[in-house]
Amino acid sequence: MRGVAAACWVAIALLGSARAEEPATTSTTAAPTASAAPAASAPVVQETTVRGTPPDLAGRWLAVAWIELSGRITNVAVPWDITERDGRLQLTELFVDLPVVKEAMDKANAGGVAWKPTREELARILASWDQLPPIEPHLAKIRHEIWARDGFPEEVKAEPRSKDAIWVVSQRHDADPSGAPLIRQAMVYAALAATDGDYTGNYDGVSLAAAPFPIPITFKGTFRLYRLTGEPKPRGLLARLLDALAGCGARTK
Numbered sequence: 001m002r003g004v005a006a007a008c009w010v011a012i013a014l015l016g017s018a019r020a021e022e023p024a025t026t027s028t029t030a031a032p033t034a035s036a037a038p039a040a041s042a043p044v045v046q047e048t049t050v051r052g053t054p055p056d057l058a059g060r061w062l063a064v065a066w067i068e069l070s071g072r073i074t075n076v077a078v079p080w081d082i083t084e085r086d087g088r089l090q091l092t093e094l095f096v097d098l099p100v101v102k103e104a105m106d107k108a109n110a111g112g113v114a115w116k117p118t119r120e121e122l123a124r125i126l127a128s129w130d131q132l133p134p135i136e137p138h139l140a141k142i143r144h145e146i147w148a149r150d151g152f153p154e155e156v157k158a159e160p161r162s163k164d165a166i167w168v169v170s171q172r173h174d175a176d177p178s179g180a181p182l183i184r185q186a187m188v189y190a191a192l193a194a195t196d197g198d199y200t201g202n203y204d205g206v207s208l209a210a211a212p213f214p215i216p217i218t219f220k221g222t223f224r225l226y227r228l229t230g231e232p233k234p235r236g237l238l239a240r241l242l243d244a245l246a247g248c249g250a251r252t253k
Helices: 002-007 009-015 032-036 099-111 119-127 154-158 237-252
Strands: 026-030 045-051 059-069 072-085 088-093 139-148 167-175 182-195 198-210 214-227
Touching: 045 088, 059 119, 059 182, 059 198, 072 099, 088 139, 099 119, 182 214
Parallel strands: 045 139
Antiparallel strands: 026 045, 059 072, 059 214, 072 088, 139 167, 167 182, 182 198, 198 214
16 A cells, blocks of 8 residues: 555645646637536636646547556546647647547456557547547546656656656545535646557556545556657757757666
C-alpha cells in the first residue's frame, strides 16, 4: 500500500490547495462538448498551465489507461483535444461516449485484460469525433498542467515513476454538487517513451470522496496516448540533449 501511495505524489498534492498559477503560461476554455449537454448544465471550465518546453502535442488523441486492480486490468479511454494558441498548448478533455469501440472495451473489462485499440478502431473514433455522444461529467472545473523536462519541479524529479519522463500531464477534476459523494479526482500521466507518434508511460491517480469524512482512494497502472491527428514535429537539439541526459541519469543512479 505504501508503494501505491508514493506513486500518487502529484495526484494527492492536486487534491489539496491549488498551486500558484503562472499567468503567462495559463489559458482557460470551456469544454467544447458542453453545448451538447443538457441546458441546465453549466460548461466545464478547463484551464491549462504549461511549464517548460514540451514536445509538439497539438492534435487529437485517445488516452487509454490500464489501471491495475486486484490482479485485473480496468480500461479507461478518454479523448483529448490539444490545440496551440498564441504559442501555448491548451488541453481539452472531452466527456463523451465511444460507441464505435464500446463492445471491444466492454469485453476487455469483463475479462480483466488490457484493451489496445487497433488502427482501424482509432480511425473509427476519429471519423465520428464530432458526433460522439456527450455525457454529463458532474464537474465544476478542470485544471491541466503540462510539464516538460526543463520545467519539472523537484518532486517530479525525485519520484521513481516520473523522474525519467519526457513530459508529465497532471489533471485535477473538481466535482460539482451533483457529483457527490465525489469531491475531486487527480490523475498523472508520466510519458516515458515515444513510439510511432504515440507516447507510453506510467499512470497514477487518486479520488477523494466524502463518506462521511474525506477518504482518498489511490490507483495506478500504465497508459498509451494514441495520436489520431497531426504529425509530430522534429524535436530540437535542446530537447534531444535533455532526453540523452535523462537516460544517463537513469543509468548512473
